Each structure stands twice: as C-alpha cells, then as structure tokens.
Amino acid sequence: MKNISLYLLSLSLLIIVLYIFNIPYMGEIDYFDFLSDLIITINIFLLLYFLSRVKQPRSIIRTLVIGFSFLYFSLLTDVLDEIFLNPIIIKNIGENLLQVLGYITVCFGTYNWLKYNEMLQSELKNLSNTDPLTGVMNRRAFIKKVADEIERSKRYKTNLSLIIIDIDYFKKVNDEYGHNVGDVVLKIICSNVSSFLRSSDAFCRWGGEEFTIMGVELDNSRCKEFCEKIRADISELPIKIEKDKNISITVSIGCTTMLEDDDSLDVLLDRADKALYLSKENGRNLVTIL
DSSP states (O other): OTTHHHHHHHHHHHHHHHHHHHSOBOSOOOHHHHHHHHHHHHHHHHHHHHHTTOOSOHHHHHHHHHHHHHHHHHHHHHHHHTTBOOOHIIIIIIHHHHHHHHHHHHHHHHHHHHHHHHHHHHHHHHHHTBOTTTOSBOHHHHHHHHHHHHHHHHHHTOOEEEEEEEETTHHHHHHHHOHHHHHHHHHHHHHHHHTTOOTTOEEEEEETTEEEEEEETOOHHHHHHHHHHHHHHHHTOEEEEETTEEEEOOEEEEEEEOOTTOOSHHHHHHHHHHHHHHHHHTTSSOEEEO
C-alpha cells in the first residue's frame, strides 16, 4: 500500500512507452481537452498517493485504492487519446469498462468507510459516557441524564429518587487482597446492581467505590424496598477471589426522593449523602432514606 504511487507511476510510464511505439501519432491535438484531462488525472494520482497513507482499516483503503486506480487508468487513457490514435476497442470498450469498474468500486469502498466511521463515532460516544472499568455510566453522562429527568419530573409531577451506594470497608479489600481483587469486586457489584434496574433508571460509578442510581417514578416506600433488595442480594453474594476462597461484601445505601422545592442534582446528592452517612454511623450494611 505504501508504494502504490510508485507502482502506478511505473505502470503509467510503461503504458505511455507502448503508446509511443505501437500507436500512430495523431497530428491535431485538442489542447483544452488534453490539459483538462491531464489535470484531473494528476489529481486522481495525488489522491491515491495520500489515500494510501490514511490510517483506516486496510480492507476499506484497499477497496478505495483499487477503485480510484481504475478511474486513474481510465483518465490516463483519455489523456493519451488526445495525442495518439487509439484502436476502437481501447477507446470505446477499455476506457468505459475501467470507468464503470472504478465508480462501482469507489462507491462500495466509500459506503464501507462511512459505515466504519459511523460505528467509530458511536463507540467514541459510548466511551465518553461510560466508566472504563465497570462499563456503567460515568459521572458526566449521569449528571446530564439526571438534569433532564429533574425537568421532566417537575413538569409532569412524577416521583424521582436518588440513591447512593457505598461498598463497606472497600479499602480493606484493596489492602488485604490487592487492587486486582478490588476491581473484580467493583465489576461484580455493578453487574449485580444492574440486574435490578429498569430501562428508565440510570446507574453511575460516581467515584472509587461509590455509585449512584436515579430511580424514575419511585416514591419513598418503593425506593426503600428497591434499595433493600439490592443491599440484601449483595450481602449474600459470594465473590470468588481464588480457586477455593470467597469473600463477602456489604454495602451501605442512602436514598432520597425529590421534593417539590428541589431543583437540582446537588440538592438530591446532599440529602442522599446525609442518609448514607447515617447508614454508616448505624453499623453499615443498612439502607437509610431521607
């Protein structure tokens, strides 16, 4: 691929030499057509030169290079038509066939390139909104999501709950078993919590071992019940760290439901954080709602 320009240039020179020795010279030249065709041919050649250096999937670039090469040789033949008298089979069949093959191949390659870039943009957007370790929503995406839901909740007078989950004694897990085990614990907790969520809920790794959940249309009683299910399930969850060794993890949870005067995420976070503090102060592995 890197030497495609050299190959095309060498082949072009060979074709020109063959024209000179095998095709009768044509006395009259249409210089306007000759120059315009030559400029387009040179531009296609430069396009191929830069295209061969683009860092994209090789299969896509290869398809485009083949397609533009067909077009290049079709244009080169057209340039030489202005100087030399071509046999009818070259002028009317070969040149047109190269054009058709070139356009079809370029269209196919362009379509694949657009699909690839669409997929790449989707992946980049997903990465920008996702915590790289656990795969759940990151703080930036969560803040935006909650802001939208707060507006919707106030407009339609629906319930909205905010939940903070903190893994108990997580530092001890890292110190005793290592950060690799700590990462495993975080992933397992996220997978477990995600199994309780509805499609309308939002789950975020807020930072370290702390997570937040936005629960749509949850009043106080339903929010407390929801949190208790998560807490109980995690406390009974064996986490395998070695072949014959499991550890148990518990979480403390603080939650709150949006009040009529609440107008921002910060207000909900502050109240849920106070509820979490009470859960820890009262022995951990508890749910507190304010």
